[in-house]
Amino acid sequence: MSNPFGQSTVLGYPRIGPNRELKQAVEAYWAGSIDADALERTGASLRADVWQALAAAGLDSIPSNTFSYYDHMLDTAVAVGAIPERFRRLGLSDLDTYFAMARGVDAEPALELTKWFATNYHYLVPEIGPETVFTPDPAKALREYAEAAALEIPTRPALIGPATFLLLAKPAVPGSNPFDRLDDLVEVYAEILAALADAGVAWVQLDEPGYVADRSAAEIVALHRAYTRLAGLSRRPKIFVATYFGQLDDALPALLDTSIEALGLDLIAGRATVDQLAAAAPRPGTTIVAGLVDGHNVWRTDLRAAAATAATVAAIADQVAVSTSCSLLHVPVDVSAEQGLDPQLRERLAFARQKVDEVVQLGQALAEGVGQLPAPLPPSPEQWRNDGVRARLATLQPADRQRGAYADRAAAQQARLQLPPLPTTTIGSFPQTPELRKARAAHRAGKLDDASYAERMRAEIEQVIRLQERLGLDVLVHGEPERNDMVQYFGEQLAGFAATEHGWVQSYGSRCVRPPIIYGDVARPAPMTVEWSSFAQSLTDRPVKGMLTGPVTILAWSFVRTDQPLAETADQVALALRDECRDLAAAGITVIQVDEPALRELLPLRRSSQPAYVDWAVSAFRLATSGVDDSAQIHTHLCYSEFGEVIHAIDALDADVTSIEASRSKMEVLDDLAAIGYARGVGPGVWDIHSPRVPPQQEFEAALRLAVAAVPASRLWVNPDCGLKTRRYPEVEASLRRLTAAAAAVRS
């Protein structure tokens, strides 16, 4: 049955370009080496390429306004006029005002950056207060629509919907609630929709993923009111509300009770969605856009199984289209560029471009039947299995996840380490200089041999050690110069992982990551970090921390196999890390840090699913870290999130020392930790490393005095919020000098 929406669509597409063209152009603009026109030309050409590729692939309904120079939440803030006064008064051009909000300028810090749901994408948090004046600014959406129309490609402009926009905003004034502004904001959307309709736009996409998390009855009533109002407008495009990253529960009947023309549902992450849809009984004429192709992972879709689900949906709703489960922003662009991958793996993968083809095939199957669909691939090759690892996991006992009593550990560690009160340390990485990146690029290209590369890295490590000695830090790090990324580096060395050459995914702004792919059983063919750490330790009498990435973070920042529970894959990674910890300890490394910055990221959006997650996540970390004896001091590190929700999990990790981002939230996390009786070492970050600013000495001391008031000095560590890889040496030296001086002042 044909429907006005069409049979197939995607919710969004990568905007960085097949070779990170956007990153290069944007960074060149920031550096002043190209002008705004040149940047705009690159943007226009990337957008045109995407629309043409989507049209050529045979998609019926193509999104626009999914491009962004930095972030789509920021674009929506601009579209509704929510530009804080402190940026307006800089008097910059529109483009530079936009980048000022994203990155800050000397006088004004940027908007806050935070996790986009349970992904490794980060959005800029709009600041909304009772006084925020909303004004419609549909210029970007209109321009993109017109650009595509000039290519004879009609598109569907996409915006974040008003309810989710406010749910994800933060109060501009303490104590106010951005969501209270919903009715005002909806009127601005009404004007935007009218402007789009006037330009000939037939459909608009409004994203409301905020409703796949637990929401109050009042928030659901407000959602219903918002879409009743928008759907009731006389001058507007047809409305497609897109939801993703989970299931809507009570918000589903609320949305279906409005007269929106199409509703997108995530049938990958929202396992109960089909049942909920059957119970809600969509009204005739509403198109259900079934998200059947996973937009958050890289595996090919089992098209026959997906078509069967589509058929089930078609029996409930009279009009059905097929889509991705979420925007394709979260996967790399094109797997056909990966000629270095094992062909047996490559044929099992679908990146954004391949997922578009899958959606088109499923759309055709809806109309014409499943006869043309390819058969599913056979099960994974036998050689991806590792019976040794499986046998080891099968025999694990609770004791393998349990260290000795903390009091005994603390005594054994202090006897060995002899640390002063308020010991100072850093989180691991030192600046990744352009020279280091160039050396790594030359090594990768075969222009720098292994020995010369290793020599270059050892020289860097030696400089980093000497610098820390000069600064008077107590526990040193080797600086991680040899790591391209804290997850990819391990992925490149572990069996069961594959690395891509071009598989870049945007993490925030111009920053990208190349997540490894976990396709088979995980094992550690050889030690991964021991040589570098031992070398660093050989240079100094002070302790040098071993530095590993924890199992949860390795999973969160990789693409993970879906043929077994995450918990099982996490334990396999944990066993490899357990062996690495033992090898480090055996090599004389007395302090080992196992980073878990993504512990909060994987926390399920719905409360009911959280305990099971916390259980396996904590278990895997403990498996990784409890194979060493009491005298080895285990540190962990967390950053990039609000920790309140995982505070018990942090305690349950049972690390001897937890370093944690705290400077921007004024040490609040210490109260959270105190409230649950956390009684081991803690290093609240006293320096916000996200900005190049060198804080004055008093700021370090003030932060430390707050910390000393909340935590006994005997358990308190002094460190920055996170690693220093994105900073430059002048800032690092100046700030660390103040950090150590502040520690000395507070000690005495």
Ligand SMILES: Nc1nc2c(c(=O)[nH]1)N[C@@H](CNc1ccc(C(=O)N[C@@H](CCC(=O)N[C@@H](CCC(=O)N[C@@H](CCC(=O)O)C(=O)O)C(=O)O)C(=O)O)cc1)CN2
């Ligand atoms: N995986 C991951 N997720 C994370 C974080 C993280 O550290 N890792 N931190 C948080 C914030 N997210 C971040 C994500 C990316 C970067 C980042 O700095 N990315 C770099 C790339 C890092 C990298 O892979 N570097 C490689 C490759 C660098 C590169 O682009 N090389 C050039 C050539 C080298 C040159 O001439 O400069 C090339 O290949 O073309 C290396 O050092 O080897 C970037 O986009 O610029 C920082 C934070 C949360 N999520």
Ligand code: MET
């Ligand atoms: C995102 S957490 C980073 C931890 C890592 N050890 C570093 O210092 O870079």
Ligand SMILES: [Zn+2]
């Ligand atoms: Zn960090």
